[in-house]
Amino acid sequence: MRMKIATDKKPAVLNTEKDVCLYRSPRPSFDGSEAYIRGRDLYLHRRKSAKTLYYYHLWTMMPAETEKIIPVSARLAERYLASRGIICDDLPGAKAALILMERGYGILEEF
Numbered sequence: 001m002r003m004k005i006a007t008d009k010k011p012a013v014l015n016t017e018k019d020v021c022l023y024r025s026p027r028p029s030f031d032g033s034e035a036y037i038r039g040r041d042l043y044l045h046r047r048k049s050a051k052t053l054y055y056y057h058l059w060t061m062m063p064a065e066t067e068k069i070i071p072v073s074a075r076l077a078e079r080y081l082a083s084r085g086i087i088c089d090d091l092p093g094a095k096a097a098l099i100l101m102e103r104g105y106g107i108l109e110e111f
Contacts, residue, residue: 058070074091
């Protein structure tokens with residue numbers, strides 16, 4: 001999916017085929033089960049002259065629904081990954097989150 005968005009400096013073209021996927025939701029299996037008909041993937045879009053953009057790709061297998069791309073803050077992206085046990089070194093609070101997780105703090109605690 002490809003989408004052009006307005007940002008603080010200049011427009012950016014977000015493309016799920018070219019941007020870095022940080023988290024990919026489970027997809028429907030080929031055994032016929034419909035356990036996953038919707039999902040949320042997290043992507044990272046690097047720009048040369050501006051800050052990095054993070055966004056969700058909300059996908060669906062339902063024909064009547066449309067897919068969406070939603071830009072998110074770095075903090076929200078960090079929390080989304082941390083809730084799945086993933087630490088991304090590119091995110092600003094990754095080191096702090098890793099230290100807290102090593103000391104036994106759960107995801108629900110704020111820091």
